[in-house]
Amino acid sequence: xxxxxxxxxxxxxxxxxxxxxxxxxxxxxxxxxxxxxxxxxxxxxxxxxxxxxxxxxxxxxxxxxxxxxxxxxxxxxxxxxxxxxxxxxxxxxxxxxxxxxxxxxxxxxxxxxxxxxxxxxxxxxxxxxxxxxxxxxxxxxxxxxxxxxxxxxxxxxxxxxxxxxxxxxxxxxxxxxxxxxxxxxxxxxxxxxxxxxxxxxxxxxxxxxxxxxxxxxxxxxxxxxxxxxxxxxxxxxxxxxxxxxxxxxxxxxxxxxxxxxxxxxxxxxxxxxxxxxxxxx
Amino acid sequence: xxxxxxxxxxxxxxxxxxxxxxxxxxxxxxxxxxxxxxxxxxxxxxxxxxxxxxxxxxxxxxxxxxxxxxxxxxxxxxxxxxxxxxxxxxxxxxxxxxxxxxxxxxxxxxxxxxxxxxxxxxxxxxxxxxxxxxxxxxxxxxxxxxxxxxxxxxxxxxxxxxxxxxxxxxxxxxxxxxxxxxxxxxxxxxxxxxxxxxxxxxxxxxxxxxxxxxxxxxxxxxxxxxxxxxxxxxxxxxxxxxxxxxxxxxxxxxxxxxxxxxxxxxxxxxxxxxxxxxxxxxxxxxxxxxxxxxxxxxxx
Amino acid sequence: xxxxxxxxxxxxxxxxxxxxxxxxxxxxxxxxxxxxxxxxxxxxxxxxxxxxxxxxxxxxxxxxxxxxxxxxxxxxxxxxxxxxxxxxxxxxxxxxxxxxxxxxxxxxxxxxxxxxxxxxxxxxxxxxxxxxxxxxxxxxxxxxxxxxxxxxxxxxxxxxxxxxxxxxxxxxxxxxxxxxxxxxxxxxxxxxxxxxxxxxxxxxxxxxxxxxxxxxxxxxxxxxxxxxxxxxxxxxxxx
Numbered sequence: 001x002x003x004x005x006x007x008x009x010x011x012x013x014x015x016x017x018x019x020x021x022x023x024x025x026x027x028x029x030x031x032x033x034x035x036x037x038x039x040x041x042x043x044x045x046x047x048x049x050x051x052x053x054x055x056x057x058x059x060x061x062x063x064x065x066x067x068x069x070x071x072x073x074x075x076x077x078x079x080x081x082x083x084x085x086x087x088x089x090x091x092x093x094x095x096x097x098x099x100x101x102x103x104x105x106x107x108x109x110x111x112x113x114x115x116x117x118x119x120x121x122x123x124x125x126x127x128x129x130x131x132x133x134x135x136x137x138x139x140x141x142x143x144x145x146x147x148x149x150x151x152x153x154x155x156x157x158x159x160x161x162x163x164x165x166x167x168x169x170x171x172x173x174x175x176x177x178x179x180x181x182x183x184x185x186x187x188x189x190x191x192x193x194x195x196x197x198x199x200x201x202x203x204x205x206x207x208x209x210x211x212x213x214x215x216x217x218x219x220x221x222x223x224x225x226x227x228x229x230x231x232x233x234x235x236x237x238x239x240x241x242x243x244x245x246x247x248x249x250x251x252x253x254x255x256x257x258x259x260x261x262x263x264x265x266x267x268x269x270x271x272x273x274x275x276x277x278x279x280x281x
Numbered sequence: 282x283x284x285x286x287x288x289x290x291x292x293x294x295x296x297x298x299x300x301x302x303x304x305x306x307x308x309x310x311x312x313x314x315x316x317x318x319x320x321x322x323x324x325x326x327x328x329x330x331x332x333x334x335x336x337x338x339x340x341x342x343x344x345x346x347x348x349x350x351x352x353x354x355x356x357x358x359x360x361x362x363x364x365x366x367x368x369x370x371x372x373x374x375x376x377x378x379x380x381x382x383x384x385x386x387x388x389x390x391x392x393x394x395x396x397x398x399x400x401x402x403x404x405x406x407x408x409x410x411x412x413x414x415x416x417x418x419x420x421x422x423x424x425x426x427x428x429x430x431x432x433x434x435x436x437x438x439x440x441x442x443x444x445x446x447x448x449x450x451x452x453x454x455x456x457x458x459x460x461x462x463x464x465x466x467x468x469x470x471x472x473x474x475x476x477x478x479x480x481x482x483x484x485x486x487x488x489x490x491x492x493x494x495x496x497x498x499x500x501x502x503x504x505x506x507x508x509x510x511x512x513x514x515x516x517x518x519x520x521x522x523x524x525x526x527x528x529x530x531x532x533x534x535x536x537x538x539x540x541x542x543x544x545x546x547x548x549x550x551x552x553x554x555x556x557x558x559x560x561x562x563x564x565x566x567x568x569x570x571x572x573x574x575x576x577x578x579x580x581x
Numbered sequence: 582x583x584x585x586x587x588x589x590x591x592x593x594x595x596x597x598x599x600x601x602x603x604x605x606x607x608x609x610x611x612x613x614x615x616x617x618x619x620x621x622x623x624x625x626x627x628x629x630x631x632x633x634x635x636x637x638x639x640x641x642x643x644x645x646x647x648x649x650x651x652x653x654x655x656x657x658x659x660x661x662x663x664x665x666x667x668x669x670x671x672x673x674x675x676x677x678x679x680x681x682x683x684x685x686x687x688x689x690x691x692x693x694x695x696x697x698x699x700x701x702x703x704x705x706x707x708x709x710x711x712x713x714x715x716x717x718x719x720x721x722x723x724x725x726x727x728x729x730x731x732x733x734x735x736x737x738x739x740x741x742x743x744x745x746x747x748x749x750x751x752x753x754x755x756x757x758x759x760x761x762x763x764x765x766x767x768x769x770x771x772x773x774x775x776x777x778x779x780x781x782x783x784x785x786x787x788x789x790x791x792x793x794x795x796x797x798x799x800x801x802x803x804x805x806x807x808x809x810x811x812x813x814x815x816x817x818x819x820x
Contacts, residue, residue: 295709296674296677296710299710299711299712303712469668470662470664470667470668471667471669471670471678472670473631473662473668474660474662474668474725474728474729475681475682475685477630477655477659478681478682478685478686478731478732479651479652479654479655479682479685480681480685492670492672493670493671
């Protein structure tokens, strides 16, 4: 099976106050098939920037360099902005942490989904588009799709908003979904639901999923493969099921510093960051 | 517990050093905006002209010389002479003092008034807010120039009255601005934290809310200066601002109006002066806003 | 140390806290767990006097909070906020912010104590001349803790003290809090959505849902699974 996504040696840098550049992502390479890949790291590790660089939605003042960036055989490095835009609208989708910022606040949820459908298929009739939108709402386990269809984003709870957002993304049947902390703003009980919806959609439609999160345990439960990032580099890449066999001290440190409900009451082990982690990958 | 003594002895100096370091970073970022630097240069040039007008001037700005009436720009009269034969170049230099005086008077009165009213209004809330804001609304509802005209007409023309009249119309936007900032700041956790420590409302407003309103007020101030210069020139033009023989730029345009087709320099030179200075303040304001405005600061 | 009886807090016609009672013993660490909107943070803010309209009774150290003058209350109980990025004033250096409560209350030699507090929370006195934006999230939260301790209160209310931080930093802050509690003999009330954090930090906890208490458990009950309510079980399963 050919890889859906290939990235080789990605660098992203931002200007600092001295007029020089600070590298935020430093030589990240990764391959993704039709699988669930988790990218884990702490804030500032460059995990979100990696996802955004792949989508092509980094701010214009970011400096990007990459040896190779391919999506399903398409060379993204030389792709025109127009092509990348159409890819974003159709074959690649993104889910952000807070649905409040990614839904249009002055348009009902239903209208936004219908619009998303019509962008993908211009010949679909209004009635069919609505039917399809209601179907999607149902697919993301919204109990009263007819009612939610007519609501504005601010009338939705966090969990519902996130499900609508997922619905809007999958309605275009993308081949790749990038989810950036999709459940961090959600309560634990809702989180489980949202994750199972994502899982179901990914498995059934055979999408590739990049799941970006700070939560190592969550990612290891949900994804097939996990990439751990530290200071803009990948420090470890491991099968999710074998996470407990992780060898890198950073990964091990992340796992052990979490308190457990039935864990020891001794002081929590603390990460001793070593300069070498930020060095060679 | 070991505490390095020199860190405790003179905290004031260390705090000053920390602020100085902040300022240096700020300057470096400012210098990256070429248009802002142009604005700054114009403003500094204006200050320079005003300060050293007596040294830079080639003639007495008030001394008529009837033989040189309306003389064209030449080696003696660099920018020509006006209808009384006074050197326009020297008058422009002295005029910059008047312009700065008016701008200064208006800013030192209107900005603090607006800032205090807005900060109190936003922080205290309740009926205080209602009363202050309705007063502000009343002043905002009156056309600027009209109020200034009425005021000058009542008190008589002159520079101080013109400045007072402009102040009267200039403070409400500051009050609005400061209130909007104060509304956000008063419920922030850092203000809550000092509130929990038992701070009085007075202390909260003066030490914690007002510093947060300052940057947007400063930005607004720089933008306002251009407007103030134009209003002052406008009042001078219709004869309600500075009185002859003061070399106020607006009044100079007004007298030059009669000769605009034949002796264009009499009206044009002060016009260019007004234009350049207004542009300078606007460019500076734009650059400051890019640096200070919290809503635009996200880009890193 | 803290006793709350039949507390009701209303926001624009909606009850944010409904008929809630609990008591915290001196030296104890008490947890409030629940999902967003369950009213747990509102309780803390009400104790501190940040909500004007409430009824019921709240007493700290046996005294009715309505009758304690504000400055005296400030010396008895302090609060640490959730987001260290918004709880420090962006225009003042760290030292000034820690000294501010002492200056307000006329405590002598605030500079010396500021330096001591910074040593105590593990940053070091040299940090007093830094601005908040020069600090990481974990360092900021340490500063917020130092500021809360400036008036030497015996009761500390912690509102999601680590939820805005990375997990490795969370461990450092939790360790710090435990050490401070032991060294200074503090009483904690900790609000969190994370049962694991509460189980690690607190001897007793109260689960809240929809503005009211679900049940109160000891750490042993939580760990041994001696739980009565289904909602609590669901929370544990999802964690």
